[in-house]
Amino acid sequence: xxxxxxxxxxxxxxxxxxxxxxxxxxxxxxxxxxxxxxxxxxxxxxxxxxxxxxxxxxxxxxxxxxxxxxxxxxxxxxxxxxxxxxxxxxxxxxxxxxxxxxxxxxxxxxxxxxxxxxxxxxxxxxxxxxxxxxxxxxxxxxxxxxxxxxxxxxxxxxxxxxxxxxxxxxxxxxxxxxxxxxxxxxxxxxxxxxxxxxxxxxxxxxxxxxxxxxxxxxxxxxxxxxxxxxxxxxxxxxxxxxxxxxxxxxxxxxxxxxxxxxxxxxxxx
Amino acid sequence: xxxxxxxxxxxxxxxxxxxxxxxxxxxxxxxxxxxxxxxxxxxxxxxxxxxxxxxxxxxxxxxxxxxxxxxxxxxxxxxxxxxxxxxxxxxxxxxxxxxxxxxxxxxxxxxxxxxxxxxxxxxxxxxxxxxxxxxxxxxxxxxxxxxxxxxxxxxxxxxxxxxxxxxxxxxxxxxxxxxxxxxxxxxxxxxxxxxxxxxxxxxxxxxxxxxxxxxxxxxxxxxxxxxxxxxxxxxxxxxxxxxxxxxxxxxxxxxxxxxxxxx
Numbered sequence: 001x002x003x004x005x006x007x008x009x010x011x012x013x014x015x016x017x018x019x020x021x022x023x024x025x026x027x028x029x030x031x032x033x034x035x036x037x038x039x040x041x042x043x044x045x046x047x048x049x050x051x052x053x054x055x056x057x058x059x060x061x062x063x064x065x066x067x068x069x070x071x072x073x074x075x076x077x078x079x080x081x082x083x084x085x086x087x088x089x090x091x092x093x094x095x096x097x098x099x100x101x102x103x104x105x106x107x108x109x110x111x112x113x114x115x116x117x118x119x120x121x122x123x124x125x126x127x128x129x130x131x132x133x134x135x136x137x138x139x140x141x142x143x144x145x146x147x148x149x150x151x152x153x154x155x156x157x158x159x160x161x162x163x164x165x166x167x168x169x170x171x172x173x174x175x176x177x178x179x180x181x182x183x184x185x186x187x188x189x190x191x192x193x194x195x196x197x198x199x200x201x202x203x204x205x206x207x208x209x210x211x212x213x214x215x216x217x218x219x220x221x222x223x224x225x226x227x228x229x230x231x232x233x234x235x236x237x238x239x240x241x242x243x244x245x246x247x248x249x250x251x252x253x254x255x256x257x258x259x260x261x262x263x264x265x266x267x268x269x
Numbered sequence: 270x271x272x273x274x275x276x277x278x279x280x281x282x283x284x285x286x287x288x289x290x291x292x293x294x295x296x297x298x299x300x301x302x303x304x305x306x307x308x309x310x311x312x313x314x315x316x317x318x319x320x321x322x323x324x325x326x327x328x329x330x331x332x333x334x335x336x337x338x339x340x341x342x343x344x345x346x347x348x349x350x351x352x353x354x355x356x357x358x359x360x361x362x363x364x365x366x367x368x369x370x371x372x373x374x375x376x377x378x379x380x381x382x383x384x385x386x387x388x389x390x391x392x393x394x395x396x397x398x399x400x401x402x403x404x405x406x407x408x409x410x411x412x413x414x415x416x417x418x419x420x421x422x423x424x425x426x427x428x429x430x431x432x433x434x435x436x437x438x439x440x441x442x443x444x445x446x447x448x449x450x451x452x453x454x455x456x457x458x459x460x461x462x463x464x465x466x467x468x469x470x471x472x473x474x475x476x477x478x479x480x481x482x483x484x485x486x487x488x489x490x491x492x493x494x495x496x497x498x499x500x501x502x503x504x505x506x507x508x509x510x511x512x513x514x515x516x517x518x519x520x521x522x523x524x525x526x527x528x529x530x531x532x
Contacts, residue, residue, distance in 0.1 A: 001440040005344040013364040016408040020379030027382050037385050081274030104282050106516035108469040110489050111505040115285035117497045128301035216372020218472050233374050253378050
């Protein structure tokens, strides 16, 4: 029976997860060619060297790291107080509050970006409000900027930050913080010395769960971001679809994979 | 201050969606000028043949791939909880979780390269389209089902299965008569999650679709890049309704979210 259950899954995982990763590496080492598909397998270190050395690619790599960390930091800023609020709410409300965090996640990324485009564009709600209040004279261009992209990223990835932190906070014994308070610690000090350390594994998980997918994000930067923010996702996408340089795209993807495996390994420990 | 953080957080999460839904019923083409309640954008939606075709394709792909993910993910979930420390468990869990965490871009690109190489060497899959999207979406969905199933099984300890085995039931009978009925809610929840995930995916589908097949999210993405239209608001509202129904059903049965029945 074990074989019956395990064999199909093993086969699928090896074929559709492990094998593609190996093939990605193989094609990163291939030679570009005028053919269909546009490469010849071989031993060519140039795409990988270029992926790490070319100024444009380095800027994209740095851009991905910077945006991933910024998005994770902002999610933490909004998400930690929310997680704390949910964990401190009466137990019977918690499932509902938790579900309210998950529902937008289920509602689809594109849909939520349509909503933000409606708010941020020149004729959008935010400009209309600012004009009506007399804050500005003419519509401000907000869409297609790094700020708009960050708002979109926080909006899309917030649940990934809130849920793991909330799980840690809810599991922590409230008596510990109570004891700190009884021994004379101020609420801030009790939080800093007791609650925060208890929730730290949740914070680490949240940061990884946000930063890893954001570092390869394509859709949010394309719809809300500025053309000036260079990120690996867009560079890989363009290299693959526009330039049709498959080995170079694969080499950049290998760099991205190496980049995200570090924090993922960190989380497993 | 605790309530302030919650109020801000939930307002941030829900206000944009509320404005979106409101805008889809606005008669005016200008989102910020309310000229009356209207269903004209929904009518325009129904009349758009390319969009209808993309929607059907997406629903079909989502249903098939969610079913595949449910079968494989269900088996994986049972294995994780009931088979103890089987050989290669660490690798198994890692491969299972990878598509869940890794950027979609990596999954899409590497799967496309696999399909291209397979086509060159084995002649299968011949060309890319709905079939390859299904294969990719099954891969994305397996982990969602597996971890949902694991969450439900962990709380059960296997007592019922042991009792059935003691009473002389063969392993397959135990699986069919005890484990699967126990798992039905988790499997349904996992199916719903995989369905929603497939219906939302742009990046992976764009890589593995080839020129023949355009799914709804791919269609939306290319339209959105040209600029927003009120029709897209209407489409987004319809999608929201669909995902809310499926999502609500999934949450209702989801053992980890604390909703629904536990036993």
